[in-house]
Amino acid sequence: MSAIAPMPMPYGGRDVPHIVIEVNQQCDIRCRACYKDKYGYSKPLEDIQAEIDLALRERNLSLVTLAGGEPSLHPRLDEVIAYAAGKGVAVQILSNGYQLSEEKLRRYKAAGLSKVYIHVDSHQRRPDAPPDATEAQLDALRDEIAARVSRAGLPCALSLTIYRDSLGQLDDVVRFVLSRPDYHRLLAICCTDVNGLAQGLGQSAGATFGADRPQPEDLTSQVVGSADVERALAPLGMEPFAFIGSEKDPDSRRWLFYHSFAITRPGAPPRVLHLSPRFKRLVAVANALSHRARGRYPFGKVMTGPRAVITLLLYAVTSLHLPTALGVLWFLARLLAPGTSIQQKSFVFQQGPSVAADGEVDFCKDCPDATVRNGKLVPVCMADMLSPAAAAPPRRKLPMVA
DSSP: OOSOOOEEOOOBTTBOOEEEEEOBOOOSSEETTOOOOOOOOBOOHHHHHHHHHHHHHHSOOSEEEEESSOGGGOTTHHHHHHHHHTTTOEEEEEEOOTTOOHHHHHHHHHHTOOEEEEEOOTTEEOTTSOTTOOTGGGHHHHHHHHHHHHHTTOOEEEEEEEOTTTGGGHHHHHHHHHHOTTEEEEEEEEOOOHHHHHHHTTOOHHHHHOTTSOOOOOOGGGOOOHHHHHHHHGGGTOOOSEEEOBSSOTTSOSEEEEEEEEEEETTEEEEEEEOOTTHHHHHHHHHHHHHHHHSSOOOSOOOOHHHHHHHHHHHHHHTTOHHHHHHHHHHHHGGGSTTOEEEEEEEEEEOOOEEOTTSOEEOBTTOTTEEEETTEEEEGGGHHHHSOOOOOOOSOOOOOOO
């Protein structure tokens, strides 16, 4: 492992390039660590448009994520996508994929959708997956959903929640992403104890989430931190090149950013190159150039094959390290074999909020996953506690998976 430390991402104030817009609170599956108050309400289009406008006034955005609930259940999602894309930002959705048909995906792409995140993990209860499946046993389902997304001409990324009892399977998930050309990114959320957070805010979970929904499970024994993730990935030769700290401690590592590349050939295992923290030099230059030229930082871009090659060559030069440069050239030489292709593989791990020693809740610094709630930007994972949604009659009730 290298002795070079990762860099803090430069996000802060208006210069935070990402926002989450919740289009509904409806969902058709159950996730064990879900922090949303799914009371069945689907936001009117004009309310969502107003939230997008507010977010654009507050932040220099490059990317908007549409989430829920389950966003594909919103009857006017294609209009939401078109509105956000018309503002000059990239738009992606975070979906469980269960009802994400090819017909919907084609409509969403035509409206301006640029990427799809698929949330599938071993602690969901969903009708398209066997009960008590391991992470590896979900690979076939992940492949099937990704094939639908790819046939619609959209890039695909994987999302999941890491629990204490699934942390040992993280290497299986990483190897899955590295071996699948359809998946270019992994977004992993560390399990957070919702009950503990509610108590840290001086609330009860019942008051926070409402008496008509099942109370959040006590997840104290399932909590995972970013330090746990770093230890789990180190044996794979993976090191973070950047991080985001917390409001109370900007030097803590609440978000971790990793970058790798895979050269694949049908019927053969992938050849993988994990980038070292030396990659931060190139990222810092790219961030500065983008901010100077466009007034905002890049976020979540997907590289084409040629761009991946150029990025690796620039990494070799900016690493200022001969063994790293030679390793990159040796890796790229494998592209000379017939039938090979190269894919970018990025990995982002997020540790949720926690209760600090002084009893206050500590959030990620200038949270890049903030959402709009009652006219304010709040961390999406805490929105239902910090600023509960205004009471509204449900537009329609959806049966939950038993």
